[in-house]
């Protein structure tokens with residue numbers, strides 16, 4: 001059984017391109033660490049490089065009503081851009097803290 005995140009590489013690349021075009025700040029730190037380095041490769045050598053973060057962890061797909069891990073990994077509303085570093089920190093803490101989607105954040109915060 002492969003990693004569901006990479007089951008559909010073409011879709012994944014499309015999502016990456018869309019996030020890059022939007023230029024959103026990191027959904028985990030809300031941009032506190034600075035802008036995402038969208039042009040860097042996603043790896044530990046560039047802690048602020050761009051990765052796609054699953055808001056609801058793919059490993060808990062049943063809990064969130066998805067049909068499969070792949071469905072969770074491919075649901076646009078379940079994805080947000082994040083720094084490599086923030087994503088790694090979140091994984092270490094198994095996602096106990098509620099994570100606010102950057103997309104929802106923009107809708108909710110109407111003060112500016």
Ligand SMILES: [Zn+2]
Pocket residue numbers: 026027028029030031032033082083086
């Ligand atoms: Zn971040």
